[in-house]
Amino acid sequence: MFLELKDVAKTFTGEKQGAFEVFSDIDLSIEENQFVSILGPSGCGKSTLLAMVAGLESLTEGEMKLEGEQVNSPGPDRGMVFQEPSLFPWLNVQENVTFPLKHMYSKAEAQKRANDFLKMVHLSRFKEHYTYELSGGMQQRVAIARALAMDPKVLLMDEPFGALDEQTRHILHDELMTIWRETQKTILFVTHSIQEAVKLSDRVVVMGTRPGKIIADYSIDIPRPRHRDHPDVIQYEKQIMSLLEVEINKVLKEELNYENRD
Numbered sequence: 001m002f003l004e005l006k007d008v009a010k011t012f013t014g015e016k017q018g019a020f021e022v023f024s025d026i027d028l029s030i031e032e033n034q035f036v037s038i039l040g041p042s043g044c045g046k047s048t049l050l051a052m053v054a055g056l057e058s059l060t061e062g063e064m065k066l067e068g069e070q071v072n073s074p075g076p077d078r079g080m081v082f083q084e085p086s087l088f089p090w091l092n093v094q095e096n097v098t099f100p101l102k103h104m105y106s107k108a109e110a111q112k113r114a115n116d117f118l119k120m121v122h123l124s125r126f127k128e129h130y131t132y133e134l135s136g137g138m139q140q141r142v143a144i145a146r147a148l149a150m151d152p153k154v155l156l157m158d159e160p161f162g163a164l165d166e167q168t169r170h171i172l173h174d175e176l177m178t179i180w181r182e183t184q185k186t187i188l189f190v191t192h193s194i195q196e197a198v199k200l201s202d203r204v205v206v207m208g209t210r211p212g213k214i215i216a217d218y219s220i221d222i223p224r225p226r227h228r229d230h231p232d233v234i235q236y237e238k239q240i241m242s243l244l245e246v247e248i249n250k251v252l253k254e255e256l257n258y259e260n261r262d
């Protein structure tokens with residue numbers, strides 16, 4: 001298996017909350033070139049799980065392997081894109097993309113890679129612009145180019161389009177599908193949007209909460225491009241929605257009980 005998580009659990013320990021188990025018993029096997037989305041109610045641990053795969057969070061229990069090798073620290077084989085593009089405002093677009101490549105490639109090669117990936121995200125024209133001169137969608141495309149230029153085996157995306165308007169999001173969905181086809185990357189994608197997950201993914205993994213667990217794993221067997229009015233798209237969305245509603249209501253009820261405990 002390309003990427004494999006076995007019996008993974010995460011507990012945070014803090015002074016205020018004591019030991020807090022975010023999730024447990026996570027088994028997740030992902031094939032090379034698969035596009036897998038993770039959906040779940042707020043707080044179920046989606047971002048924590050992604051950060052674990054990135055090597056930014058430790059595993060409390062279990063193990064994680066990439067191409068058969070245990071991984072427990074960050075590495076260039078896993079590229080991350082966050083909801084906020086987190087670009088350097090004092091560097092221009094091209095310099096932002098070449099920045100992490102400095103220790104991996106010669107200057108000429110780094111620039112060539114940056115140019116290639118900026119072309120892929122249709123930003124060649126803007127390579128000398130500063131990032132604050134770009135729209136939110138353009139900044140996110142720079143972040144995607146930066147992650148891809150490192151040639152990671154897995155692209156980890158944490159709600160990358162969550163802060164964008166709907167129109168821009170649709171454009172970036174199409175661009176991401178093209179990039180995915182061209183680069184053959186394995187993508188693990190966290191989102192709050194059922195529509196986004198069903199539109200883009202080979203698989204939609206749904207997490208429940210308290211503690212977080214995988215409660216469903218759907219193979220989305222619909223040809224691409226997927227239109228939102230396609231009956232199968234609507235059917236998957238409905239199924240996932242009814243499952244998620246139960247989990248979201250569980251969280252809301254718990255929060256309400258906590259507020260009314262006195």
Ligand SMILES: Nc1ncnc2c1ncn2[C@@H]1O[C@H](COP(=O)(O)OP(=O)(O)OP(=O)(O)O)[C@@H](O)[C@H]1O
Binds near residue numbers: 014022040042045
């Ligand atoms: N560094 C940390 N220390 C303590 N608790 C943490 C830490 N990081 C996350 N948590 C807690 O772990 C739980 C899961 O957080 P996480 O951000 O992974 O959830 P999520 O499913 O991505 O939520 P959302 O959908 O709202 O982004 C939350 O209750 C959060 O408060």
